[in-house]
Amino acid sequence: MVMFEINTLPNGVRIICEKMPHVRSAAVGIFIDVGSRDEAPTENGSAHFIEHMLFKRTSAHSAAELAFAMDAIGGQINAYTTRENTCFYARVLDTHLNTAVDLLTEMFFDCAFDESETGSERGVILEEIGMYEDTPDDACYERLMSGCFKGALGRPVLGKPSTLEKMSGESLKGFKESRYTAGRIIISLCGNYEDSHLERIKERFSGMEKTRRVKRKSTLYGTTVSVRRKKTEQNQFCLAFPSNEVSSDDRFAMNLLTTILGGGVSSRLFQNIREKYGLCYSIFAFQSCFSDAGILSVATAVNKETEMRTLGLIGDELKRFLDGGVDEDELSRAREQAKSALVMSLESTNSRMLKMGNSLLALGKCLTPDELLERYDTVTSTEILSLAQKRLDFKQLSFSALGKTKGAEDYIKALGL
Incomplete structure (x- = not known):
């Protein structure tokens, strides 16, 4: 124990x-x-x-x-x-x-x-x-x-x-x-x-002087579209939606949503954009969570000739996620990925130490491995669909492109927005 x-x-x-x-x-x-x-x-x-x-x-x-x-x-x-x-x-x-x-x-x-x-x-x-x-x-x-x-x-x-x-x-x-x-x-x-x-x-x-913890000023997410021209072999793209803060009760379902969308080789974006169409080498979804805000992002890099098609397919995949949710096989795979990563990381004293410190910083407490595994086991496909419909709001989409880029309006159109 x-x-x-x-x-x-x-x-x-x-x-x-x-x-x-x-x-x-x-x-x-x-x-x-x-x-x-x-x-x-x-x-x-x-x-x-x-x-x-x-x-x-x-x-x-x-x-x-x-x-x-x-x-x-x-x-x-x-x-x-x-x-x-x-x-x-x-x-x-x-x-x-x-x-x-x-x-x-x-x-x-x-x-x-x-x-x-x-x-x-x-x-x-x-x-x-x-x-x-x-x-x-x-x-x-x-x-x-x-x-x-x-x-x-x-x-x-x-x-x-x-x-x-x-x-x-x-x-x-x-x-x-x-x-x-x-x-x-x-x-x-x-x-x-x-x-x-x-x-x-x-x-x-x-020996340190007694002090209290200091509360930060809150921050708000705002939409942005950024296009930067730079000499690169590929054009880089990063899409983002507002997501949960690090301590949110939604974080377990959000981790599984992210995994299903673009967290591994069986994810939808990898299987569709890379494996089916061969349009990129790497494509993935990830979260950046802070004390009072967060974003869910999708990132990839492609050549200039196929960038519009790639962005269109990413937009289609996001909309398909919103319309149909996830099936039980996908949820099971994502859950086992999350649980395996958690348990295997705990075999290192350094990983455990970092996890404990970061958990106390973010949550004010530290959940046991069994408590964390239980949280993942309770996530349902209905919960993930509800969360996707809440988070993948295209009115709140932000977009960043870097490379031998076109205009921002071209990319927004390619995404089907």
């Missing part, structure tokens, strides 16, 4: 842990409920910049020494920044967990924010921005997000060259000190740990 333990320190820091004595590894993560959405326009890119800087020099160690220390214990250490949160995490053998906790907390609490390192790391991030700009599907999706969500949620996680060039070590340190507060922090620990390890974590974070 899975047993999660949640401790809340007097200052508001929350710690969620799950003991797994039958494994030889442990994973620990520091989750901060701060992402690019929490930045002012002039601060855009700060959270991601700080993610990079925490791997640089501290008062006790250089960046190289921190890297050598983790490699010396055979550990894995990493981080990521999203629109709504940031995470620093490590996975090690259970015998090295104290070292991993010490390194992570040293990075988190004692980053030097050295000005010369800030300058060099800015160059690294600018190259990262260039890399994503040279990835057409990412660039197409970012255009879609910036149109669907005006304001902070629609701005890029990495920031822009114009905002990054004005940031200094001092300004980044100030952003961290004002945002990375106790009420916004969750520690997730999973694997073969001892009570002494948990006490070590509590000791490290008990």
Whole structure:
């Protein structure tokens, strides 16, 4: 039986842990409920910049020494920044967990924010921005997000060259000190740990000043049509409809709907657009869910000669979904895909740790695997049809195209709208 333990320190820091004595590894993560959405326009890119800087020099160690220390214990250490949160995490053998906790907390609490390192790391991030700009599907999706969500949620996680060039070590340190507060922090620990390890974590974070969790300003979805001309071999397309927030009770049915529509090789879009007509190499549906909003998207890339036919077939497939719903075989396949992915991911202490931390951030609780499986088992085909008719509203459709494109009106016509 899975047993999660949640401790809340007097200052508001929350710690969620799950003991797994039958494994030889442990994973620990520091989750901060701060992402690019929490930045002012002039601060855009700060959270991601700080993610990079925490791997640089501290008062006790250089960046190289921190890297050598983790490699010396055979550990894995990493981080990521999203629109709504940031995470620093490590996975090690259970015998090295104290070292991993010490390194992570040293990075988190004692980053030097050295000005010369800030300058060099800015160059690294600018190259990262260039890399994503040279990835057409990412660039197409970012255009879609910036149109669907005006304001902070629609701005890029990495920031822009114009905002990054004005940031200094001092300004980044100030952003961290004002945002990375106790009420916004969750520690997730999973694997073969001892009570002494948990006490070590509590000791490290008990010194933070007491704060409350901060509620974000709400955001609203808006329709957008974006067409950007760029030299590419294929034209990239991304369609989107407004969808549920991350904590919605609809999320289980919505996951199955997305899987049936475009979540695998047996999905309708893959079987029709790729397998039957051979019009693309990749086509898929996916969700982007946030604390108070979300979108359901369909993405593909095709050559200029077949793009209109492809978009027409996508439109037809979406309308067929609305008219006829799904059959029991489709639902069964999608349900087993979701359940298998869930269960297999739980065989890794790192995956379990990440799932626990993200769940506590998004939901304020953590459902057990059995509870999650039960939620999927209760979804019906009637529920999916009702949800499709609610979500696949063509009046709310947004569209982004990137490549050697035509005009926006041509694409809208091709979709049959």
